[in-house]
Amino acid sequence: MAFKRADWPRRLRSQEWFGGTGRDQIYHRSWMRNQGLPADLFDGRPVIGICNTWSELTPCNAHLRDLAQRVKHGIYEAGGLPVEFPVFSPGESSLRPTAMMFRNLCALDVEEALRANPVDGVVLMVGCDKSTPALLMGAASVDIPAVVVTGGPMLNGKWRGQEVGSGTALWQMSEMVKAGEITPDDFLEAEQSMSRSPGSCNTMGTASSMACMAEALGMALSGNAAIPAVDSRRRVVAHLTGRRIVEMVKEDLKPSDVLTRQAFENAIRTNGAIGGSTNAVVHLLAIAGRVGVALSLDDWDRLGRDVPTIVDLMPSGRFLMEEFFYAGGLPVVLRSLLEGGLLHGAALTVSGRSLAEEVAGARNWNEEVIRPVDKALTAHGGIAVLRGNLTPLGAVIKPSAATPELMVHRGKAVVFEDIDDYRRRIEDESLEVDETCILVMKNCGPRGYPGMAEVGNMGLPPKVLRKGIKDMVRISDARMSGTAYGTVVLHAAPEAAVGGPLAIVREGDMIELDVPARRLHLDVPQEEIERRLAAWTPPAPAPESGYARLFHQHVLGADQGVDFDFLRGRRGNAVPRESH
Incomplete structure (x- = not known):
């Protein structure tokens, strides 16, 4: 049954600006009309913001202007007034020191733009990795009707007869x-x-993972996640989303209605089934914090532990996003999980229907790409959360992208104090390292880098690579790209820069990794650990810009989603005081 709540017509939020014949209302309408807008567009119909992360500096999102036009068509058809506006675009490929540092800036931009402007609902135009969580975070904090349109993945790469x-x-x-x-x-x-077409990464990297998370959360129309950027059906989804957001405003269907505890549990299990990015962990924790849903690393481990990885996509598997779409896309995965009793089918989606209703007709057109459960790529996928004296607040590893033989391993630590130390020494032929060692990198967490860059998948020493070795255990407080792979332990918390135990690991210390037991142990006597921690001094802070200082002072740890402490929770959409 479709979602029903609000009576229509009713006075909308935008009418605080446009409704009436007073000086202030005439002021607002007259300036808007210099764009050639007819008077009757301000007669009480929904005003829909199109929040666009388009930027030519963000290649994954450089085609979003065209998609925004398709959204506008749908809004006009449904009787709304579309107004497009830009927000900060955190592009992954070029932004330094790391796009993750600016996810919160983008979310803050979105929140304040929505609250301060005369919009009744919003379409969130996203694509590159951090833009999806950032826009969802900002929209959740304001809590007006919102829906996601993703830019879609680029076409498969082709090189010498191989898929790239x-x-x-x-x-x-x-x-x-x-x-x-x-x-x-x-x-x-x-x-x-x-990169032979517009769009985001064509693997199950962070961009595609977060597109799937938006759909699994119920915040995008069914099928949105996997359509290639250049496929005409991507434009159709944008058009239909424009129609739907107008109806959502009339129904007063808000993010807080969709982003429930059940929705986040569905997303966590979906991430396991698709072999999704470890970055989804910090992003979903942050989104949940904005909407007021209690979510923890333990939830990630508990909910994802027994989920089979059934999507055979790089970096965990063989195929790319084009094949995933042709096989039926995320609705097929969701239906499979529902049939296995792993999802909450009654969870509401932005369509106004339940998740189960949305995917009831999904069919699998290629069981090589989206596998049956009994032929899963990994029987126990998901994200494993590791704890122990090295990471008392947790660390994560992606089993589907790791080497099975290394999931239980004991090795000698080869320690890099930071990313610069790693780059100076990793190719040094005199480095005392072999394939049994564990590479450890410090000071690359939220405060340490700063911004928690994607450097955790450290390249192996050339002297090891020449032996034919493709993987080693690696541990850090950094993140890694969703497109990366290997037996890589990430997001170690507390991070080294705030005095977590990672900070006092020394060259030659023995470390024990046991993924099945969810254990990560520094094999050093507790008295010695305490002595080292007492003698530890924090690294000298890097020169800080205004935003970098704000980031450093207020960022939370990886176990809490790397959001700012003062941005957690919903602040609502109350109309600001008139200034004229």
């Missing part, structure tokens, strides 16, 4: 050059094949 996954191929080929398996000229040739 954006990001994943980059990491693979970089290691191959170091190992002498391909030449630098081969790498440059492959570069021409990696």
